Amino acid sequence: MVPYEYYVALSGLLMVLGLIGVIVRKNVIAMLISTELMLNAVNIAFVAFDVKLHDVVGQVFVFFILTIAAAEAAVGLGLIMAIYRMKKDVDVEKLTELKG
Amino acid sequence: MEYLWIIPFSPLVAFIIIGLFGYKFLREPLSGIVAVIGVAISAVASIIGFIDVAKTGNYYDLKLYNWMSIGDYNISVSILWDPLSALMTCVVTCVSTFIFIFATGYMKGDESYPRFFAYLSLFVFMMLMLTLSDNLVQLFFGWEGVGLASYLLIGFWHYKKSAANAAMESFVVNRVGDWLFLLGILLAFVTFGTLDYLQIFNKLAGVDYVIITAIALLLFGGAVGKSAQIPLHIWLPNAMEGPTPVSALIHAATMVAAGVYMVARLMPVFASSEVALDTVMFVGTMSAFIAATMGLVQNDIKRIIAYSTLSQLGYMFAAEGLGLFSEGMFHLTSHAVFKALLFLGSGSVLIALHHLLDIQKMGQIGRAMPITTGTFLIGALALAGIPPFVGFFSKDPIIEGAYEINTFVFLFLWGGAFLTAFYIFRLFFLTFFDGDRLDPHLREHVHESPPNMTIPLIVLATATVVLGFFKEFFINFLKPSLDPAYMKFLPNDVKALVSEGLSRAHHVHIEPNAFSFLGHSLTSFLGILILATAIAGITLAYVMYQIRRIDPVKIGDMFQPIYKLFYNRWYFDHIYYAIFVYGYYKLSKVLWFVGDKVIIDGIVDGSGKGSVFAGGVLGKTQLGRISGYVLQMLIGVVIFLSLFLFLK
Numbered sequence: 001m002v003p004y005e006y007y008v009a010l011s012g013l014l015m016v017l018g019l020i021g022v023i024v025r026k027n028v029i030a031m032l033i034s035t036e037l038m039l040n041a042v043n044i045a046f047v048a049f050d051v052k053l054h055d056v057v058g059q060v061f062v063f064f065i066l067t068i069a070a071a072e073a074a075v076g077l078g079l080i081m082a083i084y085r086m087k088k089d090v091d092v093e094k095l096t097e098l099k100g
Numbered sequence: 101m102e103y104l105w106i107i108p109f110s111p112l113v114a115f116i117i118i119g120l121f122g123y124k125f126l127r128e129p130l131s132g133i134v135a136v137i138g139v140a141i142s143a144v145a146s147i148i149g150f151i152d153v154a155k156t157g158n159y160y161d162l163k164l165y166n167w168m169s170i171g172d173y174n175i176s177v178s179i180l181w182d183p184l185s186a187l188m189t190c191v192v193t194c195v196s197t198f199i200f201i202f203a204t205g206y207m208k209g210d211e212s213y214p215r216f217f218a219y220l221s222l223f224v225f226m227m228l229m230l231t232l233s234d235n236l237v238q239l240f241f242g243w244e245g246v247g248l249a250s251y252l253l254i255g256f257w258h259y260k261k262s263a264a265n266a267a268m269e270s271f272v273v274n275r276v277g278d279w280l281f282l283l284g285i286l287l288a289f290v291t292f293g294t295l296d297y298l299q300i301f302n303k304l305a306g307v308d309y310v311i312i313t314a315i316a317l318l319l320f321g322g323a324v325g326k327s328a329q330i331p332l333h334i335w336l337p338n339a340m341e342g343p344t345p346v347s348a349l350i351h352a353a354t355m356v357a358a359g360v361y362m363v364a365r366l367m368p369v370f371a372s373s374e375v376a377l378d379t380v381m382f383v384g385t386m387s388a389f390i391a392a393t394m395g396l397v398q399n400d401i402k403r404i405i406a407y408s409t410l411s412q413l414g415y416m417f418a419a420e421g422l423g424l425f426s427e428g429m430f431h432l433t434s435h436a437v438f439k440a441l442l443f444l445g446s447g448s449v450l451i452a453l454h455h456l457l458d459i460q461k462m463g464q465i466g467r468a469m470p471i472t473t474g475t476f477l478i479g480a481l482a483l484a485g486i487p488p489f490v491g492f493f494s495k496d497p498i499i500e501g502a503y504e505i506n507t508f509v510f511l512f513l514w515g516g517a518f519l520t521a522f523y524i525f526r527l528f529f530l531t532f533f534d535g536d537r538l539d540p541h542l543r544e545h546v547h548e549s550p551p552n553m554t555i556p557l558i559v560l561a562t563a564t565v566v567l568g569f570f571k572e573f574f575i576n577f578l579k580p581s582l583d584p585a586y587m588k589f590l591p592n593d594v595k596a597l598v599s600e601g602l603s604r605a606h607h608v609h610i611e612p613n614a615f616s617f618l619g620h621s622l623t624s625f626l627g628i629l630i631l632a633t634a635i636a637g638i639t640l641a642y643v644m645y646q647i648r649r650i651d652p653v654k655i656g657d658m659f660q661p662i663y664k665l666f667y668n669r670w671y672f673d674h675i676y677y678a679i680f681v682y683g684y685y686k687l688s689k690v691l692w693f694v695g696d697k698v699i700i701d702g703i704v705d706g707s708g709k710g711s712v713f714a715g716g717v718l719g720k721t722q723l724g725r726i727s728g729y730v731l732q733m734l735i736g737v738v739i740f741l742s743l744f745l746f747l748k
Contacts, residue, residue, distance in 0.1 A: 019734065023727045031726070092726050099724030 277325015
């Protein structure tokens with residue numbers, strides 16, 4: 001059996017990749033995908049610790065997160081569509097309305 | 101003597117009734133009638149009490165109500181009924197009654213008729229609290245109360261700016277005196293541990309001379325303000341903005357005499373200090389003379405009489421300072437009667453002339469108003485000091501006493517007597533006789549006043565004629581209050597002290613009997629001199645303003661600087677304006693700039709500006725890039741997580 005540390009390490013790796021993706025990517029859709037990646041990293045961590053602790057609460061949580069991730073993807077894509085209609089662009093470098 | 105409590109509270113009840121129901125139910129004639137009844141009841145009660153005291157010479161100290169306790173001392177609402185307070189109370193209530201009756205005619209048709217009588221009744225209540233008090237606190241209560249009533253009544257026609265200003269001025273100037281008065285009360289309490297007159301008198305013997313002097317001078321400071329003596333006299337002439345019955349009652353007969361009364365009431369305190377007596381004497385003398393010079397050249401009928409009031413109050417203070425307390429109080433009584441008469445006479449003239457005040461524009465109204473003219477003439481003769489009117493019997497003893505005691509005081513009082521006779525007859529001739537300078541439209545409407553105005557004039561004029569012959573009675577009547585040898589409430593050591601203080605007047609002998617005094621005056625050199633002075637003043641006024649042998653304008657040009665000095669009232673108003681009004685304005689401006697503009701506005705505006713500046717600086721950190729925000733969030737999360745881990 002694969003020890004749970006590997007799963008946790010995988011989860012951490014995915015999390016960092018997702019973060020880096022959010023920070024460095026300029027395309028909003030790519031950033032959204034990176035966010036999904038981070039969510040899934042959390043899912044893996046939940047399942048891994050569940051196996052270790054012999055608990056099922058984490059696995060139930062995973063289903064909730066999957067559901068929310070689907071909803072979030074729908075809302076996120078909707079927002080991106082709205083931004084695209086307004087700006088004809090999805091480049092975050094040009095979306096700086098909040099600049100102080 | 102329990103019924104004495106009716107005296108102060110009857111006007112108070114009238115005040116409450118008129119105050120509550122005046123406009124709704126009583127309205128024009130009734131509220132005046134209620135006020136007259138209220139004061140008439142207290143007049144009757146005080147006359148009954150007066151007769152009792154006159155028969156027995158006793159004194160009564162009634163404690164009505166315990167107001168508050170300070171340590172061992174209880175401040176009470178009380179009545180001290182002795183000859184002095186009985187006389188003052190009778191003067192106040194009797195003169196008030198006639199002035200109230202006069203006012204029902206004078207205020208006819210005024211839209212604030214009930215308010216006027218409510219204020220007048222309040223005034224009489226406060227004045228009686230002052231006169232009847234047996235301690236300094238109740239005296240001060242009445243003192244402030246009459247000040248309030250005076251303020252309300254001077255500003256009665258508050259829509260006139262000059263009246264509102266005059267009310268404010270009188271209130272502010274009186275505060276200066278009242279502040280000194282309050283300090284005097286505090287010092288007396290610290291020194292004696294009590295504020296009841298009789299207890300203070302009992303403890304006088306052992307107290308340090310300097311402290312007694314300080315107490316007396318501080319209390320006299322209050323009297324200077326209330327009785328409008330120099331240098332706090334400036335409010336009284338301006339107070340003539342009030343309705344004429346107010347001028348007659350408050351600013352001639354009663355309230356302004358409160359200072360004189362207070363000094364007489366505390367005679368043992370003042371007599372214990374020579375410096376205090378001298379101060380009273382010199383302030384009174386200077387006021388008597390300087391106010392008379394101011395009155396010479398004024399053209400406002402009421403102001404001339406107001407300056408005359410200042411001057412006569414000065415005579416009273418001078419008499420007290422000379423140690424002639426009984427003569428001072430007798431002059432107060434006689435002045436209350438004839439000055440009320442003069443003011444009411446001028447009020448009658450004002451009603452006939454539709455409130456024309458300038459005597460240069462009057463003339464020859466005497467024939468149309470015979471009663472007013474006749475009674476005014478009696479009042480003027482009394483003021484000038486012509487026998488057999490009461491002014492002669494009350495003023496001449498003061499001047500003669502001054503001759504025996506202090507030459508300086510005598511010279512000024514003597515000169516003042518000449519000026520008094522001159523200015524009052526200048527007023528008389530210019531108003532009632534002389535040429536016809538009156539506006540023809542007004543001339544058509546000149547008429548004698550209705551009976552409710554002329555009857556008080558006739559009664560007061562009768563009193564002016566008759567009262568002088570009771571001189572001996574009054575002097576003897578006052579002895580148990582003002583002559584140390586007869587004062588029952590003084591212990592022997594204080595009697596000796598007071599008697600020593602009054603020793604300056606011991607060698608003066610003034611005939612108490614009116615007839616022998618008259619005879620003495622007409623035979624001795626001094627008496628003839630004073631009488632001749634008064635007649636000379638009247639004659640000069642007659643020559644200048646009636647037959648016009650001497651042109652007053654030319655005289656004015658000849659003595660241009662003196663004329664200007666008198667006309668501008670010795671520049672007192674100007675100097676006070678420059679120092680206090682303008683100085684206060686400048687000080688306010690400085691405080692406004694430093695306190696308001698710099699400090700308070702600095703704090704308020706500064707906090708706003710600080711926020712804007714901080715926002716500008718911190719706004720620079722907001723780049724608007726999502727990656728930047730995520731990075732900041734990440735750093736934050738890392739910091740908090742590591743803190744969490746390390747601190748665990």
